[in-house]
Amino acid sequence: MNIIGSWWFPFFLAAMIFILGGCSKAKDQSIEPYSVIPPDKAVAHYDEAIIVDVRTAEEYKESHLKNAINIPVDEIETRFEEEVTKDKNQKIFLYCKSGVRAINAMEKLKSMGYIKIYSLGGIKDWEASKHTDYIER
Numbered sequence: 001m002n003i004i005g006s007w008w009f010p011f012f013l014a015a016m017i018f019i020l021g022g023c024s025k026a027k028d029q030s031i032e033p034y035s036v037i038p039p040d041k042a043v044a045h046y047d048e049a050i051i052v053d054v055r056t057a058e059e060y061k062e063s064h065l066k067n068a069i070n071i072p073v074d075e076i077e078t079r080f081e082e083e084v085t086k087d088k089n090q091k092i093f094l095y096c097k098s099g100v101r102a103i104n105a106m107e108k109l110k111s112m113g114y115i116k117i118y119s120l121g122g123i124k125d126w127e128a129s130k131h132t133d134y135i136e137r
Contacts, residue, residue, distance in 0.1 A: 034110060036103075036119040039129040042093060046134070049091040049118075050084060054105040063137045065095065065126060073101040076108045088113045095120035 031037050031045060051068040053060050060070040071079050073096070085092075092114060094102040099121040109117045120126070126135055 031118060033116050033118065034106060036099065036121055037093075038121070039126050039131045039134075042118075042120050043131055043134070045091065046093070049093040051093045051095075051120075052080075052084060052105070053096070053123075054094055054101045055096050055123075059097065063123065063135055065120075065123065065134050066136050068095075073105045073108075076105050077112065080109065080112070089115055091116040091118070093118050093120050095126075096122055098122040098124055 031041060037045075051065050053064050053068040053070045054073040054076065055070070056072055057070060060068070064070065069084055071083065092109065094105045094109075094117065096102045096105075099119060102119040102121065106117050106119050123135065126132065
């Protein structure tokens with residue numbers, strides 16, 4: 001019996017391509033420097049990065065992401081290298097309340113020569129995500 005000439009072979013072939021194609025596509029967790037990454041993607045890289053909260057000290061005290069260091073955006077240029085890292089290749093995640101200050105801080109760090117910097121947007125994004133366990137109060 002010729003399997004390839006069978007009437008069911010095209011259906012079998014299509015099913016195999018569908019099944020194998022779905023199995024081979026792992027969820028892409030790569031991130032591009034100088035980009036905004038959502039909580040679902042950030043958690044895959046969370047332990048590799050230094051987390052920096054660029055809000056005010058008062059906002060930080062109310063709630064912050066776990067392991068976050070608080071350096072307000074207006075103090076990035078004067079405090080970052082001494083208090084966080086001088087390593088320009090270190091992966092750094094920045095966040096604020098809504099994402100605007102994080103973008104401003106990212107631009108400042110980029111001008112200081114940092115390469116692997118990312119915005120996590122705002123803590124509001126984390127509060128609305130399934131990753132609220134990353135928030136400390």
